[in-house]
Structures are given as structure tokens and as C-alpha cells.
Amino acid sequence: MYQYDHYDQTLVDQRVAQFRGQVRRYLAGELSDDEFRPLRLMNGLYLQTHAYMLRIAVPYGVLASRQLRMLAHIARTYDRGYGHFTTRQNIQFNWPELERVPDILADLASVQMHAIQTSGNCIRNVTSDPLAGVADDELEDPRPWCEIIRQWSTLHPEFSFLPRKFKIAVSASKQDRAAVQVHDIGLYLVRGADGEVGFRVLVGGGLGRTPMIGQTIREFLPKQHLLSYLEAILRVYNQEGRRDNLYKSRIKILVKALGAAEFGRRVEVEWAQIRDSALQLEPAEIERIRAFFAAPAYAADAAADASFDAHLAADAAFATWVRRNVAGHRVAGYRNVFVSLKPFGRPPGDISAGQMEALADLADRYAGGKVHSTFTQNLLLTDVRQADVYPLWQALAALDLATPTIGTLADIIACPGLDYCSLANAESISVAKSLHARFDELDYLYDLGDLRLNISGCMNSCAHQHVGAIGILGVDKSGEQWYQITLGGSSGNVASLGDVIGPSVRHEDVADTIARVLEVYLEQREPDEPFLDTYRRIGMAPFKARVYGVPAKGRAGKEAAAHV
Amino acid sequence: MSEIIKHRQIVADEWRSVADDETVGTGPVIVSLARFLAEREALLARGEALGVRVPPDVRLDALAGDLPRLALIAVEFPVFKDGRGFSVARLLRERYGFHGEIRAVGDVLRDQLFFMERSGFDAFAVRPGKSLQDALAAFDEFSVTYQAAADDPRPLFRRRG
Ligand code: SF4
Numbered sequence: 001m002y003q004y005d006h007y008d009q010t011l012v013d014q015r016v017a018q019f020r021g022q023v024r025r026y027l028a029g030e031l032s033d034d035e036f037r038p039l040r041l042m043n044g045l046y047l048q049t050h051a052y053m054l055r056i057a058v059p060y061g062v063l064a065s066r067q068l069r070m071l072a073h074i075a076r077t078y079d080r081g082y083g084h085f086t087t088r089q090n091i092q093f094n095w096p097e098l099e100r101v102p103d104i105l106a107d108l109a110s111v112q113m114h115a116i117q118t119s120g121n122c123i124r125n126v127t128s129d130p131l132a133g134v135a136d137d138e139l140e141d142p143r144p145w146c147e148i149i150r151q152w153s154t155l156h157p158e159f160s161f162l163p164r165k166f167k168i169a170v171s172a173s174k175q176d177r178a179a180v181q182v183h184d185i186g187l188y189l190v191r192g193a194d195g196e197v198g199f200r201v202l203v204g205g206g207l208g209r210t211p212m213i214g215q216t217i218r219e220f221l222p223k224q225h226l227l228s229y230l231e232a233i234l235r236v237y238n239q240e241g242r243r244d245n246l247y248k249s250r251i252k253i254l255v256k257a258l259g260a261a262e263f264g265r266r267v268e269v270e271w272a273q274i275r276d277s278a279l280q281l282e283p284a285e286i287e288r289i290r291a292f293f294a295a296p297a298y299a300a301d302a303a304a305d306a307s308f309d310a311h312l313a314a315d316a317a318f319a320t321w322v323r324r325n326v327a328g329h330r331v332a333g334y335r336n337v338f339v340s341l342k343p344f345g346r347p348p349g350d351i352s353a354g355q356m357e358a359l360a361d362l363a364d365r366y367a368g369g370k371v372h373s374t375f376t377q378n379l380l381l382t383d384v385r386q387a388d389v390y391p392l393w394q395a396l397a398a399l400d401l402a403t404p405t406i407g408t409l410a411d412i413i414a415c416p417g418l419d420y421c422s423l424a425n426a427e428s429i430s431v432a433k434s435l436h437a438r439f440d441e442l443d444y445l446y447d448l449g450d451l452r453l454n455i456s457g458c459m460n461s462c463a464h465q466h467v468g469a470i471g472i473l474g475v476d477k478s479g480e481q482w483y484q485i486t487l488g489g490s491s492g493n494v495a496s497l498g499d500v501i502g503p504s505v506r507h508e509d510v511a512d513t514i515a516r517v518l519e520v521y522l523e524q525r526e527p528d529e530p531f532l533d534t535y536r537r538i539g540m541a542p543f544k545a546r547v548y549g550v551p552a553k554g555r556a557g558k559e560a561a562a563h564v
Numbered sequence: 565m566s567e568i569i570k571h572r573q574i575v576a577d578e579w580r581s582v583a584d585d586e587t588v589g590t591g592p593v594i595v596s597l598a599r600f601l602a603e604r605e606a607l608l609a610r611g612e613a614l615g616v617r618v619p620p621d622v623r624l625d626a627l628a629g630d631l632p633r634l635a636l637i638a639v640e641f642p643v644f645k646d647g648r649g650f651s652v653a654r655l656l657r658e659r660y661g662f663h664g665e666i667r668a669v670g671d672v673l674r675d676q677l678f679f680m681e682r683s684g685f686d687a688f689a690v691r692p693g694k695s696l697q698d699a700l701a702a703f704d705e706f707s708v709t710y711q712a713a714a715d716d717p718r719p720l721f722r723r724r725g
Contacts, residue, residue, distance in 0.1 A: 007720060011708040018705045022675065030698070038645055039675055121645060151710045151720065157682035158654055158713065161647025227719070238651050239621070273659065278718050285721040 020102035044115030060146040061089035065360035072356035123153035130374040163241035163249035179491035204255030207461035217264030232271035302333025305387035339379040349377035417457030424457035426474025426481035438511040467491035620648035641670035657684035657714040677702040684714030
């Protein structure tokens with residue numbers, strides 16, 4: 001993984017000192033609340049319902065074991081013993097005291113971490129494929145490009161006061177696991193006509209109140225021009241994006257207003273002026289960054305191991321877990337192992353200090369000392385020898401990190417919702433718990449197959465409910481918590497936004513409603529057809545009829561129908 | 565006479581900012597872009613230093629031909645979080661080759677100054693009521709930068725050693 005040199009380290013250290021000064025000035029009354037607010041946000045510090053929340057950057061989801069240990073230390077020393085992984089591969093702490101945040105940042109800086117630009121109207125943490133570098137369907141490792149973008153975007157002099165937050169994602173694999181099409185800028189590494197690798201550039205994707213799928217403005221960008229092209233996009237957005245209305249200030253609104261073709265034309269005009277500037281990446285720099293991500297030396301005899309298959313045959317629980325939680329590796333004899341942060345009945349994405357430390361040890365022992373965060377709020381250990389998968393599973397199971405439900409309905413993405421977030425309309429975590437309680441039979445979950453279910457507590461859509469095959473959105477109805485349900489969303493290669501099934505339902509009726517939706521799927525699916533495909537084939541009508549048409553059990557249908 | 569920060573020092577402001585309905589008089593003055601465009605010939609004929617105050621959504625092409633005869637461009641920051649002015653300054657320096665003073669006016673606070681200076685500003689009319697002495701510290705907060713900008717055309721990857 002990338003290692004700081006003295007430039008990177010100096011910058012992060014100086015950022016800590018700067019923020020310490022900002023906190024001091026605020027506490028001394030030299031900065032008003034309004035003046036301090038954007039400053040703390042640019043460093044990931046939110047004010048939530050009960051306390052501050054600090055969001056720490058995990059650049060493109062890569063964590064070294066010593067960094068994970070530091071996060072455990074922070075959870076224990078400054079927080080309440082746990083942290084929460086987000087859909088943007090970052091980690092949040094929910095209970096830090098403002099006075100101690102500078103110390104947290106100093107601790108982070110000691111392990112090459114920071115909270116820079118994890119919030120605020122600036123370029124946020126670049127996200128990528130959690131399987132980057134080990135996926136068998138990948139053109140090349142996208143992480144060097146993420147790191148190049150990270151450096152370019154860090155404290156950018158021109159783009160630190162944008163109309164609104166700005167998110168970039170990079171994917172290099174056939175299967176998009178980075179939700180590229182719902183980012184402000186999405187980058188796909190692709191092969192051009194001449195065989196060279198470059199980028200397909202999308203703009204204007206995003207969720208929130210006005211969800212949109214990104215549109216391609218350039219089919220092929222030679223890789224050396226990445227930064228000048230990003231700079232051109234950002235300059236057009238910085239100058240022309242709306243600033244009069246919070247809800248209309250994302251780049252997607254500008255792209256929609258101008259049309260993608262006109263937006264792209266303006267970018268090209270700007271780009272023509274800076275394309276051949278010093279921003280052009282030199283092969284030596286690309287290689288310098290790439291070297292940090294070089295693959296480890298894989299053992300040639302890893303595939304010769306017979307124990308893995310023997311355990312699979314002998315231990316049904318292990319085999320079950322492998323089927324759901326273990327992914328293939330591009331090198332024979334190796335596996336990639338998902339670490340579930342979705343135990344039944346617990347808040348999705350939460351992890352305790354003890355679990356972090358134990359996992360750091362396991363990463364050192366079995367996975368090259370690295371842990372990866374995923375946008376589904378799980379973790380991933382890569383480069384695990386197949387002979388080590390069984391003992392790793394036993395250790396993970398003992399830590400309650402081996403719930404065998406990755407990719408199933410129970411692998412719920414949920415935002416913190418009303419329990420923590422001051423913007424929330426409704427709870428998310430308790431809805432996830434109610435679904436966990438209702439759908440807790442593994443055989444049923446496996447029969448349903450791959451099924452992405454996402455729950456957000458408000459229209460800000462932090463849990464990406466628009467792109468859940470089933471999406472659940474908290475809405476406020478005269479002080480009561482109601483939930484709007486959508487079907488058919490996907491952030492994959494064929495990205496789509498979910499359709500609203502009908503009137504929203506009460507908290508206590510969410511699980512029943514989802515159960516009816518699932519009944520329709522199980523009745524109507526063709527062999528091996530995933531939920532999403534069935535929905536795309538048969539449409540909304542049968543689901544709608546089942547949920548609202550039959551007043552089964554009375555309440556769900558009737559009362560919901562009253563709230564059109 | 566009020567004080568501003570110029571070239572990282574607190575100095576007396578030699579410029580007078582005149583409203584559109586005010587007589588221009590003598591000495592260095594800053595006029596609005598609208599007034600400049602309306603009274604261009606007369607203002608330039610004064611033979612005294614002239615500055616133009618531009619809004620953050622200015623299209624610099626309208627001003628390009630006149631830039632060599634202007635000594636100062638003041639870029640307005642209506643609110644702290646409005647970042648359009650950063651692009652204006654970079655374009656003035658890097659694309660239009662403007663060598664005069666670029667001054668940040670309006671909601672200008674200490675914590676923008678580092679970004680502003682990198683973008684090409686060299687003068688800062690810090691919002692009244694804030695300590696200029698305190699604001700000066702902003703310039704020394706970082707000794708390292710990643711990007712190419714008005715202060716250095718080379719990104720760090722061309723300077724790293
Ligand atoms: S979706 Fe809404 S409730 Fe949930 S974390 Fe985001 S802002 Fe808060």
C-alpha cells in the first residue's frame with residue numbers, strides 16, 4: 001500500500017496543527033459557530049444529535065493492520081469502544097469530545113491517517129473496488145490512480161470551496177463493485193482502440209434527493225491526462241454549479257441543466273487550455289505510485305494444499321460460509337475473505353475495539369497485514385492462502401465476524417439514522433434489526449440469493465437506498481416514522497434507480513411488506529434468476545398488487561393506503 | 565485609512581473603493597465592473613492607477629483586452645463558502661497573465677488565505693473585526709503542497725526529491 005514520504009507526512013502533521021489552532025480559536029470565541037462550521041466539516045467533524053462525530057478517511061478502503069490497531073486505540077481512548085464503517089469506505093466515531101479531536105488527529109497522523117476532506121464542500125475520499133489488485137476480472141489495479149487523485153485533491157487551492165460535496169470513484173473491473181455510476185465523477189479503466197489503457201469518464205451521478213445515473217462525457221481519456229481532465233471538470237463545476245440552493249448544487253443538477261453533451265463540450269474547451277500543462281502525468285510518477293501496490297510474492301505451491309477441500313467436505317458450516325463470504329482470487333491457491341460486520345441484530349457496519357485488534361492480528365498472520373473496507377459496510381482480507389482459510393474462519397467466527405450472509409438480504413447497508421444523525425427523519429438501525437429478526441433463517445436467505453437491501457434515514461441517502469434491489473427510506477409524517485420502499489435499484493454495471501412501490505408504511509409494517517415482496521419474487525422467478533432480474537422482467541405491478549391489493553393482516557395495507 | 569494584508573504584510577490601503585454613484589476623484593480607485601464597462605474610456609484617460617472590482621461569476625473575456633492597463637483586480641467573496649473567486653484568480657494569473665494586484669474582498673477570513681494565495685491573490689481585505697495579525701499566521705501553516713497552482717506551475721510530483 002502507499003507509504004507516506006516526508007512530504008505527505010509533513011502535510012498531514014501541519015493539518016493537525018492547523019486544526020488544533022482552529023479548535024482553540026473556536027473555544028476562545030474568536031470563531032463564531034458559523035465560521036467554525038465549514039472548518040470542522042472540511043476535517044470530517046460533524047455535530048450530531050448527541051455529540052460530535054468524527055469521520056476518518058480510509059483512502060479507497062485500504063487499511064494496514066497498524067492503522068486498524070490505532071483505530072481500536074481511538075475507539076477505546078476517545079470514544080465508546082467501537083467505530084462504524086460507512087458506505088464510502090470510511091470509519092466514523094460517534095462520541096468524540098471537541099477538545100480531544102486534535103489529539104485523535106495527531107494519533108492518526110502517527111500512522112499516516114487523517115480526516116482531511118471527509119466532509120464539507122470539497123473533493124471527498126476517492127473510493128474504489130474493495131477487490132482492487134486481487135480481482136480476477138480487473139484490467140489493472142485502480143488504486144494507484146486513486147492515490148494520484150487523493151494527492152491532487154488534498155487541500156486543492158481552487159477546489160476547496162465547491163458548491164457542494166464532490167465524490168469520485170474508480171473501477172477497473174468488468175463487474176462494477178464501486179458504484180461508479182452514482183458518483184459525481186466516475187472513472188472506468190478501459191482499453192482504448194490502440195490497446196492502451198485509459199479512462200472512460202462519467203459525470204453527474206449521485207443519490208440524495210434527486211438521484212441520477214452518471215453520463216459518459218468522454219469514452220477514452222489517455223491516462224497521462226487524468227489530472228488535467230479532472231481539473232477541467234472541477235473548474236467548470238466550481239464556476240457554474242448552482243450555489244443558491246443546497247439541493248440543486250451538486251454537479252448532477254448542472255449536468256442535467258446543460259445536458260451532458262454541452263457540459264462535456266465546456267469541459268473539453270477548458271481542458272484544451274490545460275491538457276499539455278505540467279499536470280500531465282509522467283510515466284515515472286505513475287510507476288512510482290504503482291510500485292507501492294505491487295502484488296506480494298505468491299507461493300507457487302499454494303494450490304497444492306488439500307486441506308481446504310477436505311475441510312469443505314467435512315464441515316458443513318465452513319462450506320456454507322465459504323460459499324457466501326469467500327471470493328476467488330486471480331492467483332490459484334489464494335482466496336479473498338469477507339469479514340462480516342452484519343451479525344444478526346447488530347447495527348450494520350459497527351465494529352468494536354477488541355474486534356479491530358483481533359482482526360489486525362489475523363490480517364498480519366493470514367492476509368499480508370492489510371484490511372479493506374467495502375461500500376457494503378463489511379471488511380475484506382485479501383491474499384489469503386487457501387490452506388489458511390479454515391483457521392481464519394474459526395478465528396473470525398469466535399470474534400462474531402463470520403456471519404455467513406455476505407450479499408444476501410441480511411447483508412443490509414444502513415445509515416446511522418435517527419439514533420445519531422441530526423438530519424434523520426426516521427431510524428435505520430432498528431429497521432435493520434427488525435428485518436434481521438424476521439429473516440433469520442439461513443436457508444431462506446440463501447434461497448433468495450443475491451439481494452441488496454439498503455436503508456437510509458432520510459433523503460440524503462447515505463445508505464444508497466436508490467440503488468438497493470430493495471430500498472427503504474425513512475420519511476417523516478407529522479412526527480411519525482414511516483418508510484418508503486423502492487424496488488429494482490442497482491449500482492452495478494447496468495445501474496438503475498429503484499421505483500417507489502407505493503404509499504409508505506409504518507415502522508412495524510416494514511418487515512411484513514418486505515416479506516410480501518419476497519413472496520412474489522419466489523413465486524415468479526425463473527431458475528437461477530436473481531431478484532433484480534425478476535423485477536426487471538415482470539415489473540412493479542405484481543409486487544404492488546401483493547403489498548397493497550390484499551388487505552392481509554389488515555393493518556399494513558389499509559393504513560398505508562390511507563397515506564397516499 | 566484602512567489596513568489590508570499585501571504580500572504577507574499589514575499595510576495601509578492606498579486604494580479607494582468608489583460606489584457606482586460616487587464621483588471618482590483623484591488617486592488610485594477601484595470601480596465596479598459595471599461602471600468600468602460603462603465609463604471605460606474616461607476612467608482609463610484619468611492616467612491614474614485603476615482597479616476593477618469583479619463579481620465571482622465574472623467572464624474574464626470581457627476584461628481581457630484591458631487587463632494590461634489595470635493595476636488591480638478585486639475579486640468579491642459574497643460569503644466565505646463561495647469558492648468561485650479562486651478560479652477567477654487562477655485564470656487571471658495563469659491564463660491571462662495578469663501581473664497586477666489581485667485582491668480578495670468581501671467575506672475574507674484567515675482560513676481561506678492559504679488557498680487564496682496559492683490561487684494567485686496577493687492582497688487581502690480581511691473582513692472588518694478580524695485581527696490581521698492573527699490572519700498573517702495562515703500563510704505559514706503549510707510548507708508542502710501537492711498541486712500546480714498560480715504560486716508554482718509544477719505539481720509536487722515534478723518537485724519531489
Ligand atoms: S441518510 Fe439521512 S439519516 Fe441517514 S446518515 Fe444520511 S443524513 Fe443521516
